[in-house]
Amino acid sequence: MDDAAARRACLAGNVDAFRHFVERYQGRALAHARLLTRHEADAADATQDAFVDAFRNLRTFDPDRHFYAWFYVLLRNRCFKQRSRRGTRSESGIVPARGVDPGVSEEQLDLWRAIDRLSPDDGELVVLKHIEGWTYEELSKALGVPRGTVMSRLYMARQRLMTLLSGERS
Amino acid sequence: MNPGTDCERVRPQLMAALDGESVPDVADARQHLSSCSSCERWLKNLESMNGRFHAVSYPRSQVDLWAGVEDRIRLPDASLTRVHRLWLIGALVIAWRALQLMFDLPLPMLHPLVPLAAAVAALWQISGDPLAIETAAPELQKRGV
Numbered sequence: 001m002d003d004a005a006a007r008r009a010c011l012a013g014n015v016d017a018f019r020h021f022v023e024r025y026q027g028r029a030l031a032h033a034r035l036l037t038r039h040e041a042d043a044a045d046a047t048q049d050a051f052v053d054a055f056r057n058l059r060t061f062d063p064d065r066h067f068y069a070w071f072y073v074l075l076r077n078r079c080f081k082q083r084s085r086r087g088t089r090s091e092s093g094i095v096p097a098r099g100v101d102p103g104v105s106e107e108q109l110d111l112w113r114a115i116d117r118l119s120p121d122d123g124e125l126v127v128l129k130h131i132e133g134w135t136y137e138e139l140s141k142a143l144g145v146p147r148g149t150v151m152s153r154l155y156m157a158r159q160r161l162m163t164l165l166s167g168e169r170s
Numbered sequence: 171m172n173p174g175t176d177c178e179r180v181r182p183q184l185m186a187a188l189d190g191e192s193v194p195d196v197a198d199a200r201q202h203l204s205s206c207s208s209c210e211r212w213l214k215n216l217e218s219m220n221g222r223f224h225a226v227s228y229p230r231s232q233v234d235l236w237a238g239v240e241d242r243i244r245l246p247d248a249s250l251t252r253v254h255r256l257w258l259i260g261a262l263v264i265a266w267r268a269l270q271l272m273f274d275l276p277l278p279m280l281h282p283l284v285p286l287a288a289a290v291a292a293l294w295q296i297s298g299d300p301l302a303i304e305t306a307a308p309e310l311q312k313r314g315v
Contacts, residue, residue, distance in 0.1 A: 015243055018239070018240075019236055019240070023236065026231070026233070026234070026236075027228055027230070027231050028228050030235075031228040031229060044233055044235065047235060048238050048239055048242075051239045052242045052243055055239070055243045104229065105225070107222065107225070108225065108227075111222055111223065112226075112229070129189070130220065130223040131226060131227075131228070135190075136191050151182050151185075151186050152182060154185070155181065155182040155185055158185065158219070161219065162216065162219055165219060165222075
């Protein structure tokens with residue numbers, strides 16, 4: 001089942017069809033929520049809340065758009081609410097644990113460690129650009145900032161990441 | 171070596187061009203690049219870092235959210251959203267004022283605002299604080315989830 005078919009089924013009253021969205025996107029949504037909240041339980045809560053929001057607002061999702069780009073705005077709002085409730089306290093990093101994810105290479109771990117040391121905003125930009133492969137236009141829409149701001153913020157975030165990675169090498 | 175002012179100006183443009191984005195002054199930036207070894211090195215470092223991301227995927231998660239999501243989406247969404255609550259209170263105020271003007275009813279025992287305040291308070295109590303940040307479904311909040 002693709003996203004458009006799942007959406008149609010949900011709107012026709014088939015609640016089970018929403019499972020498609022949860023199973024397909026929860027992995028990356030949780031990773032993004034962890035990045036934004038830096039708190040394992042908050043990330044899970046925010047992601048669950050965002051899926052519930054998505055279900056209740058599914059009618060506003062344009063099936064010609066990519067589901068995750070639409071969903072990400074809901075997720076981001078939920079993460080910020082969790083963050084404002086918790087204050088600046090962060091309890092967990094985003095680096096994958098070897099025990100949970102044995103397939104992860106040492107090079108990947110280095111990258112995740114470096115991203116973990118970036119601010120949540122910088123980390124978000126780097127991940128959305130490098131792993132999601134979003135364009136500046138898509139980033140601009142999702143983050144609600146002008147394209148020029150995306151470019152300058154991404155430049156600064158990458159500068160910091162390069163510094164962190166070169167520090168790890170030396 | 172620290173980059174000069176020109177370098178700082180052109181590097182975001184070089185980065186955007188490397189990302190495949192349209193950049194208005196890219197010819198100018200490329201001209202600078204051809205004569206600046208510092209920017210050339212910087213761009214190679216950026217390309218190398220970008221290349222490292224090709225093999226990166228999201229950490230695997232053992233959390234499955236479906237059960238929690240399903241519980242909540244199967245419940246009827248009887249809650250009023252914050253916007254709806256504000257609209258309702260606004261409509262109540264206008265309706266009350268309209269009734270006062272239309273019928274000009276004297277309410278000698280009560281201040282004219284008391285019934286309105288009672289209605290707003292009752293609505294607030296029933297459907298929740300219209301100014302609250304919505305973080306969970308009200309039915310779950312009531313259950314203490």
